Amino acid sequence: MTLESLDDIKARIEAFVPGASVTIIPNSSPANQPSLLLDNEHAAAVAKFLRDDPTLRLDYCSNVTGVDWLDRKVKKTIKVKKVIDGEEKEVDEMREELVPGYLEAVYHLFSIAHKHGPVVIRMRTANRAEGARLPSLTPIYRSAEFQEREIFDLYGVHFENHPDLRRILMWDEFVDHPMRKDYREPDDYEYEPTPHDDVLEKAKRHYTARPQLDGAENVTAQP
Amino acid sequence: MSEIDEDLRSELQRQGVWVTSMQDLYNWGRRNSIWPLQFGLACCAIEMIATAASRYDIARFGGEVFRPSPRQADLMIVAGTVTKKMAPQIVRLYNQMPDPKYVISMGACAISGGPFKQGYNVLKGIDRYIPVDVYIPGCPPRPEALLHAFMELQRKIDSQKLTGDTKAEHLDPSQPSEFPVPAFGEHDLEPAANPDMFHPPKIERQS
Numbered sequence: 001m002t003l004e005s006l007d008d009i010k011a012r013i014e015a016f017v018p019g020a021s022v023t024i025i026p027n028s029s030p031a032n033q034p035s036l037l038l039d040n041e042h043a044a045a046v047a048k049f050l051r052d053d054p055t056l057r058l059d060y061c062s063n064v065t066g067v068d069w070l071d072r073k074v075k076k077t078i079k080v081k082k083v084i085d086g087e088e089k090e091v092d093e094m095r096e097e098l099v100p101g102y103l104e105a106v107y108h109l110f111s112i113a114h115k116h117g118p119v120v121i122r123m124r125t126a127n128r129a130e131g132a133r134l135p136s137l138t139p140i141y142r143s144a145e146f147q148e149r150e151i152f153d154l155y156g157v158h159f160e161n162h163p164d165l166r167r168i169l170m171w172d173e174f175v176d177h178p179m180r181k182d183y184r185e186p187d188d189y190e191y192e193p194t195p196h197d198d199v200l201e202k203a204k205r206h207y208t209a210r211p212q213l214d215g216a217e218n219v220t221a222q223p
Numbered sequence: 224m225s226e227i228d229e230d231l232r233s234e235l236q237r238q239g240v241w242v243t244s245m246q247d248l249y250n251w252g253r254r255n256s257i258w259p260l261q262f263g264l265a266c267c268a269i270e271m272i273a274t275a276a277s278r279y280d281i282a283r284f285g286g287e288v289f290r291p292s293p294r295q296a297d298l299m300i301v302a303g304t305v306t307k308k309m310a311p312q313i314v315r316l317y318n319q320m321p322d323p324k325y326v327i328s329m330g331a332c333a334i335s336g337g338p339f340k341q342g343y344n345v346l347k348g349i350d351r352y353i354p355v356d357v358y359i360p361g362c363p364p365r366p367e368a369l370l371h372a373f374m375e376l377q378r379k380i381d382s383q384k385l386t387g388d389t390k391a392e393h394l395d396p397s398q399p400s401e402f403p404v405p406a407f408g409e410h411d412l413e414p415a416a417n418p419d420m421f422h423p424p425k426i427e428r429q430s
Contacts, residue, residue: 171308171407178343185343186411190423
């Protein structure tokens with residue numbers, strides 16, 4: 001059975017789940033795999049609909065993953081009316097707009113019964129602050145349990161209604177979230193013969209530059 | 224204990240008299256019955272299993288008895304990536320092994336963290352917490368490499384003295400046989416390395 005289009009799914013979700021708002025997130029990469037952004041309040045109800053609807057029957061959640069989006073500036077061109085030389089004109093003006101960062105959970109849903117999929121759904125937290133919340137889909141998809149724990153561990157998203165939200169990879173006493181883009185690991189650099197990229201940056205902090213005599217190395221140990 | 228003259232010994236053997244020393248006998252027994260602790264951490268463990276199986280057959284060297292209890296093991300083969308979450312348990316297992324005990328650090332990860340060295344949850348080498356006797360490079364090392372390390376360890380055991388100033392460490396009561404177990408800290412293991420035994424490599428150049 002072929003999968004209906006994302007627009008149809010969106011329309012049916014909004015018809016069947018009262019109050020739900022779904023946004024289609026386009027994907028301009030070669031994968032061309034657009035996804036559905038759910039509102040957090042109705043996400044559980046929407047997921048239940050996707051699982052139980054007889055034509056969709058998306059009964060298998062194959063993968064849950066987290067994404068960290070930092071604050072970013074978006075340049076926008078806006079047409080502004082301005083009075084120039086006593087004459088009102090429409091002028092293009094560049095404006096920078098700050099888009100606040102958020103954390104995202106992405107679920108890939110398939111149907112074993114109908115052999116179709118994937119349908120990709122996303123949820124976004126309000127911000128990147130400690131204690132950012134999302135509703136858990138574990139009550140609907142049991143397979144999401146460990147992967148939501150992993151997102152909690154590595155990104156710090158708190159999943160509400162999760163049956164057992166604990167760290168899964170790092171130890172319980174750990175306080176950071178290592179997959180966040182602003183995570184800084186403990187400074188435990190030690191000598192490496194061929195540092196490069198990020199490691200070279202670390203090396204530069206620990207070793208002072210010396211005049212290049214042989215051209216072989218440009219960092220050296222501090223006395 | 225005086226060393227036996229090699230010429231005299233071979234002459235006696237020709238006459239059917241086999242002469243040995245207590246030290247040789249003791250080391251001969253120990254080096255041919257090294258029982259490894261049965262545990263693996265990552266893909267290197269698969270190579271370790273292959274080494275134990277019939278094709279490579281570590282039994283030829285007396286090491287086929289993989290013990291599931293540290294109390295019965297002589298050798299710890301650290302086979303694979305040591306995560307920071309696992310490191311305290313490795314040190315604890317090492318502490319539970321009775322002397323004399325030996326450690327083979329198998330593969331790039333156990334030596335230095337390997338390809339995951341810059342990762343957030345990988346220990347940059349098990350020698351930060353426990354003493355290592357033989358390092359085997361490789362990712363993963365082939366079974367032949369593990370056998371080579373095993374033979375190196377046998378050579379080391381063979382050369383250990385029972386008495387005198389250069390006697391084996393496990394016979395010296397002043398040498399530690401247990402090492403502090405690192406604690407889980409808020410950002411890293413505490414301490415990040417045992418300061419008594421681990422010193423990061425230093426480069427010294429002549430100007």
